Amino acid sequence: MRFKEFNKPFPILVNEGARIQHAEDLVFFEGGAGARRALEGLKKLEQDGHNDVTIKWDGSPAIIFGRNAQGEFILTDKGGFIAKGYDGRPKTGEDLSKMLIARMKGKAVTPDRQEFAEKMGDLFNVFEKAFDKSYEGFFKGDLLYYTTPQQENGSFVFKPQIVTYKVSVDSKIGQQIAKSTAGVVVHRRVDQDGTEHPLKDIPPLNASVLAVPPMTAQAPVDIDDSSIKQLEQLINKQAVNLDRFLDPAMLKSQKMTDLGTILYTYTNSKVDTGLGDLGKDFMRWLVKSKVTAVKQERIKNHILSNQESYSALWQIVNGIMAVKDDIIRQLDQQESPVKQYIGSASGGEGYVLASPNGDIKLVPRAYFSKANRAVRR
Numbered sequence: 001m002r003f004k005e006f007n008k009p010f011p012i013l014v015n016e017g018a019r020i021q022h023a024e025d026l027v028f029f030e031g032g033a034g035a036r037r038a039l040e041g042l043k044k045l046e047q048d049g050h051n052d053v054t055i056k057w058d059g060s061p062a063i064i065f066g067r068n069a070q071g072e073f074i075l076t077d078k079g080g081f082i083a084k085g086y087d088g089r090p091k092t093g094e095d096l097s098k099m100l101i102a103r104m105k106g107k108a109v110t111p112d113r114q115e116f117a118e119k120m121g122d123l124f125n126v127f128e129k130a131f132d133k134s135y136e137g138f139f140k141g142d143l144l145y146y147t148t149p150q151q152e153n154g155s156f157v158f159k160p161q162i163v164t165y166k167v168s169v170d171s172k173i174g175q176q177i178a179k180s181t182a183g184v185v186v187h188r189r190v191d192q193d194g195t196e197h198p199l200k201d202i203p204p205l206n207a208s209v210l211a212v213p214p215m216t217a218q219a220p221v222d223i224d225d226s227s228i229k230q231l232e233q234l235i236n237k238q239a240v241n242l243d244r245f246l247d248p249a250m251l252k253s254q255k256m257t258d259l260g261t262i263l264y265t266y267t268n269s270k271v272d273t274g275l276g277d278l279g280k281d282f283m284r285w286l287v288k289s290k291v292t293a294v295k296q297e298r299i300k301n302h303i304l305s306n307q308e309s310y311s312a313l314w315q316i317v318n319g320i321m322a323v324k325d326d327i328i329r330q331l332d333q334q335e336s337p338v339k340q341y342i343g344s345a346s347g348g349e350g351y352v353l354a355s356p357n358g359d360i361k362l363v364p365r366a367y368f369s370k371a372n373r374a375v376r377r
Contacts (some may be wrong), residue, residue: 002200020142020352022361024320025267025288027313028260031246032239035316039231041353041360042323052354053331054214055338056361057185058163059142061120064190064202065127066138073121073128078140084193090124097102097121101152102198119146126181132204139203140196141186144212148181155339162368163348164341171337173213180210182306215338221330223323231319238312245302271365275321279314321365325352328364342367 023042026034043354045053046294063323065075068106072091074081080088080099090096098115101109123146144158149158155166156177168174177183186203188196191282202211250255266285283303286296303310340348350363 009064020160020359020361022363022365023318023324024352025264026360027242027320028246028267030265032235033243035235035239035242035320037355037357038320038360039228039235039323040356042320042327043223045327045353046223048218048220051216051218053217053351053362055217055340056349056352056363057142057212058349059144059185060161062140062142063130063184064138064140064192067131067133067136068192069136071133071136073124073131073238075124078194081138081190084312093124093128096124122146123182127209130205130209131215135204138190138192139186139199140188140190141184141211143155143257144183144185146182146310149177162342164179165348166339166341168337172326173215173337176207176210179207181208183210183212185212187206192247196373215336217331217333217334217336221327227319227323231316231323234312234319236317238309238316241306241309242313242316245306245313252300254298256295256302259299259302262286262289262299263313267291275366278321282314325364325366328344331362 021029023038026038063075064081067073074089074091075096076089081266088099090099097117097120100120144160145158149156151169155168156174157164167177169178172227187200189199190196205211222298246260251259266282267278269285286299328350331351347364347367349368350361352359353362
């Protein structure tokens with residue numbers, strides 16, 4: 001089997017501290033070390049039997065659920081869980097539905113909103129019955145389905161958001177889906193005050209709610225050695241210059257500590273217009289951006305004074321993205337009980353690569369991120 005389904009309380013492969021970055025974006029936030037970390041992580045996938053890459057499920061909505069110190073069950077969202085102006089921790093399905101409607105603040109409640117609120121209320125009751133009555137604590141995750149998915153041609157089919165999933169009914173996860181009413185992919189453990197922590201074990205749920213286990217890709221991928229060698233040589237040659245260009249102390253003195261974030265925002269914007277010329281039109285984008293004119297001038301001067309480093313930055317970013325996208329294409333084609341589609345095209349949100357210094361997203365920006373940004377939330 002190319003993709004393996006964990007059969008026991010799963011080893012959590014995600015470092016749940018900071019936000020998980022795209023492989024190529026590590027350059028913006030970690031400089032030369034980030035470039036090396038991304039490249040080394042991708043190179044490992046050439047090895048057979050690796051188990052550090054999991055499917056990145058495209059679930060929605062995000063929910064927090066569990067029992068408080070009084071044993072009362074709560075199901076809500078992050079906004080509700082940390083709310084201060086109202087009680088955002090409903091203790092019944094009816095209260096959850098009312099809370100979601102009340103957020104309309106006097107606006108007309110559309111049929112879709114009403115249906116969503118009612119489904120969430122029903123979901124509350126399903127989760128409450130499934131959750132261990134003696135357990136105190138909360139979990140955060142993304143919902144995958146409200147009701148047992150329908151079967152089509154030997155697969156369970158569900159679409160929580162952008163990606164359509166087709167799961168073989170004969171697979172282990174398919175058999176688990178058949179017994180469940182709802183499915184959730186769980187990411188973190190949450191304290192009473194809303195503080196999030198790495199997940200250590202699965203939530204105490206019975207079979208009616210499936211906490212979807214990680215699906216790991218273990219077959220090796222074929223990486224173009226010449227591309228890797230060129231990238232390694234470029235990173236080794238430019239790492240010092242790259243770190244100087246993005247040096248936090250220097251950026252602070254120049255009052256542009258958010259340069260990495262600005263480069264990241266620009267890269268995200270290119271998802272809409274095309275990633276083929278990434279880096280070549282940054283200055284044109286900057287002029288039209290929300291960055292102040294004073295900071296724009298500082299950034300322009302900084303780039304003019306470090307043109308070799310600036311050019312190398314985009315060469316490295318584009319190189320890492322190209323290797324990553326090829327790996328995603330190969331992973332999408334591997335044998336798996338879970339098939340993913342965006343529209344009629346094969347492929348999903350991507351994968352998460354476990355890394356000791358922080359996990360890395362392998363997301364196909366050219367099609368998933370573009371589809372995701374096009375959705376009106």
